[in-house]
Amino acid sequence: MFSVLRGLPRALGSAAAGLRVSAPAPTLRQLLQPAPRPSLRPFGLLSVSAGPPRRPGLLQPTGPCACGCGLGALHTEGDKAFVEFLTDEIKEEKKIQKHKSLPKMSGGWELEVDGTEAKLVRKVAGEKITVTFNINNSIPPTLDIEEQSSEGQKGEEQEPELTSTPNFVVEVTKSDGKKTLVLDCHYSEDEVGEEEEAESDIFSIKEVSFQATGESEWKDTNYTLNTDSLDWALYDHLMDFLADRGIDNTFADELVELSTALEHQEYITFLEDLKSFIKSQ
Amino acid sequence: MSLVIRNLQRTIPIRRVPLRRNVEIVRNILGVEKFDLGIIFLDNKNIQHINRIYRKKNIPTDVLSFPFYENLKAGEVPQPSFPDDYNLGDIFLGVEYIFQQCKENEDYYDILTVTATHGLCHLLGFTHNSEAEWHKMYHQEKQVLEELSQRTGAQLQPLSRGLF
Numbered sequence: 001m002f003s004v005l006r007g008l009p010r011a012l013g014s015a016a017a018g019l020r021v022s023a024p025a026p027t028l029r030q031l032l033q034p035a036p037r038p039s040l041r042p043f044g045l046l047s048v049s050a051g052p053p054r055r056p057g058l059l060q061p062t063g064p065c066a067c068g069c070g071l072g073a074l075h076t077e078g079d080k081a082f083v084e085f086l087t088d089e090i091k092e093e094k095k096i097q098k099h100k101s102l103p104k105m106s107g108g109w110e111l112e113v114d115g116t117e118a119k120l121v122r123k124v125a126g127e128k129i130t131v132t133f134n135i136n137n138s139i140p141p142t143l144d145i146e147e148q149s150s151e152g153q154k155g156e157e158q159e160p161e162l163t164s165t166p167n168f169v170v171e172v173t174k175s176d177g178k179k180t181l182v183l184d185c186h187y188s189e190d191e192v193g194e195e196e197e198a199e200s201d202i203f204s205i206k207e208v209s210f211q212a213t214g215e216s217e218w219k220d221t222n223y224t225l226n227t228d229s230l231d232w233a234l235y236d237h238l239m240d241f242l243a244d245r246g247i248d249n250t251f252a253d254e255l256v257e258l259s260t261a262l263e264h265q266e267y268i269t270f271l272e273d274l275k276s277f278i279k280s281q
Numbered sequence: 282m283s284l285v286i287r288n289l290q291r292t293i294p295i296r297r298v299p300l301r302r303n304v305e306i307v308r309n310i311l312g313v314e315k316f317d318l319g320i321i322f323l324d325n326k327n328i329q330h331i332n333r334i335y336r337k338k339n340i341p342t343d344v345l346s347f348p349f350y351e352n353l354k355a356g357e358v359p360q361p362s363f364p365d366d367y368n369l370g371d372i373f374l375g376v377e378y379i380f381q382q383c384k385e386n387e388d389y390y391d392i393l394t395v396t397a398t399h400g401l402c403h404l405l406g407f408t409h410n411s412e413a414e415w416h417k418m419y420h421q422e423k424q425v426l427e428e429l430s431q432r433t434g435a436q437l438q439p440l441s442r443g444l445f
Contacts, residue, residue, distance in 0.1 A: 232283050236297035249291040
């Protein structure tokens with residue numbers, strides 16, 4: 001199946017995702033001469049009871065932080081460089097941020113966000129449809145640097161656009177409300193970083209099961225239909241079932257846009273939290 | 282064996298089951314239900330891309346067939362030696378192009394069925410490069426669609442009608 005497309009050269013992804021945060025290069029001086037490490041904890045007791053004698057510098061209580069803040073917190077040169085790096089990184093990330101607020105999904109979906117988890121809810125003719133996804137670990141790995149450089153070194157000037165393609169769970173509850181049909185959906189790997197010659201659906205249904213409505217805990221005793229070896233006709237019915245409820249390729253595209261925006265927003269917030277943490281007393 | 286449908290486009294909202302139902306019948310009429318078959322929905326941009334690469338025609342089109350067996354005589358059913366070779370190949374449907382060509386009084390899924398049938402005939406060695414070849418193909422499509430029409434109540438005409 002799809003033998004023709006398998007033979008075609010695939011478009012290579014544009015660049016590596018992992019390069020978004022490059023670690024600051026420590027200077028040789030920092031590597032060789034660790035900054036003084038004043039400790040808040042007096043290790044006096046340890047120095048008495050422990051076996052071999054320890055280097056006195058490590059165990060003696062020290063004075064306030066050497067950075068000049070006048071407080072007793074640990075502020076190394078590395079921390080200072082880290083904060084400077086984070087300040088630049090946050091500035092850069094905000095510059096390339098596409099959406100200052102999260103993009104809206106078409107089709108009357110209402111969005112609820114709880115940290116990294118987002119929930120889209122829609123009610124149609126007595127049915128409640130919920131789509132849930134989590135942006136954690138939702139950016140698939142892309143090609144490594146070696147492969148990219150062989151692609152013409154186009155990645156040098158432009159930073160790659162990262163795309164968040166989270167697995168998402170569709171829950172459909174009928175008006176009687178007793179059971180919820182749960183469909184576990186994944187984006188196809190073909191779609192990631194490949195503009196051409198994809199051979200899989202944009203998203204696919206991986207598992208289907210029922211859950212008692214309102215029951216948040218998953219029960220292992222519930223039957224789960226795995227679609228790996230499913231009859232294709234049944235699979236197509238399930239895909240049409242989703243399409244009839246507004247979950248089709250266009251929805252999947254919009255969900256990627258929303259998820260990518262949320263992921264980027266959370267990433268910037270994380271960087272800001274990290275910066276505050278490093279700076280805090 | 283399997284009929285696998287893939288939808289790789291966003292332009293036309295499309296349901297799979299109506300086409301599957303008809304293509305299953307067509308496979309049955311042609312006696313090739315034991316063979317795997319892939320049907321892939323593409324938009325104009327992507328079918329144009331494939332059309333340019335494989336046919337040197339830089340325009341969108343309605344259907345492109347990629348046979349698993351490339352040297353079949355028109356209408357010859359392959360005789361595979363291995364289970365993996367029970368495969369007819371893939372039919373790429375330009376569903377956006379077909380939608381644009383579909384007339385107001387025509388049913389879109391009927392036209393998809395007619396187009397897929399044309400593609401399936403190509404997979405079985407039929408061509409329309411000469412009038413004689415077209416004649417064979419036209420009659421095969423006509424016969425299949427008439428039988429399908431009898432079973433489903435639709436009124437379907439071959440895609441190759443009027444080519445010569």
